Amino acid sequence: MSDIWKRCTVVALIGVAAFLLWWMHPEENKVIPQCLVLKHTGFYCSGCGSLRAIHFLLQGEFSNAWTMNPLTVLLLPGLFILAGAELIFNRHDISTRIRPAYLWALIVIFILFGILRNLPVYPFTLLAPH
Amino acid sequence: MEEQNVNIPNYLWQSIVVTILCCWPVGIPAIIFAAKVNGLVAQGKIQEAQEASAKAKMWCWICFALGLVAGIIGGVVQFAAIGAAAASGY
Numbered sequence: 603m604s605d606i607w608k609r610c611t612v613v614a615l616i617g618v619a620a621f622l623l624w625w626m627h628p629e630e631n632k633v634i635p636q637c638l639v640l641k642h643t644g645f646y647c648s649g650c651g652s653l654r655a656i657h658f659l660l661q662g663e664f665s666n667a668w669t670m671n672p673l674t675v676l677l678l679p680g681l682f683i684l685a686g687a688e689l690i691f692n693r694h695d696i697s698t699r700i701r702p703a704y705l706w707a708l709i710v711i712f713i714l715f716g717i718l719r720n721l722p723v724y725p726f727t728l729l730a731p732h
Numbered sequence: 733m734e735e736q737n738v739n740i741p742n743y744l745w746q747s748i749v750v751t752i753l754c755c756w757p758v759g760i761p762a763i764i765f766a767a768k769v770n771g772l773v774a775q776g777k778i779q780e781a782q783e784a785s786a787k788a789k790m791w792c793w794i795c796f797a798l799g800l801v802a803g804i805i806g807g808v809v810q811f812a813a814i815g816a817a818a819a820s821g822y
Contacts, residue, residue, distance in 0.1 A: 632814060635806030649752035674752055684745040694741040697766075698773050705744070705767035709760055716756065 609689045624660035628653040648673060648716035651731030670731045673715050740781050742769035743788040750792055754799020762791035
């Protein structure tokens with residue numbers, strides 16, 4: 603019983619977060635603070651631009667979302683499927699059946715993406731939020 | 733050795749969400765433990781899989797807490813800056 607409540611709460615929180623992100627532009631709105639790492643080091647993490655990317659996706663502006671963070675845009679459908687399987691159908695096994703090698707690859711991609719998007723050379727500058 | 737119906741959470745989607753939105757250096761271990769859960773479940777080592785699952789959960793919460801604290805600090809600093817700008821405007 604308590605498990606169902608927990609899952610409903612998480613679904614509700616995701617809904618609220620999605621509504622707020624649809625409503626507010628993370629960059630122009632002063633309520634959403636800028637990431638401390640970006641602010642003080644100017645370094646783009648792998649996740650940099652994710653809030654803006656999700657905001658643009660919710661607004662239906664796919665190309666704007668893609669320029670903010672292509673990795674987040676690519677990962678979101680997978681996250682949606684896994685979260686849905688767990689929260690709605692209580693199926694943890696779908697996520698557990700993914701081969702560990704794919705997850706190791708994901709970690710490597712994550713770190714490489716974080717390094718490459720900081721290079722100030724042409725093709726890599728496309729990976730940084732712009 | 734029974735493989736069916738092992739419903740052990742690996743916290744994969746949670747760890748990816750906190751890695752993207754909160755603090756990636758702490759989110760990476762969470763994804764690593766998710767990968768370990770998957771390997772252990774495939775081998776039928778349920779006990780060890782549950783231990784890895786607990787660790788994945790722990791890293792997710794650490795990452796989430798760090799992101800939350802950083803967000804609150806960032807918010808306070810930002811509001812202080814807005815306040816200072818407004819005060820100096822007079």
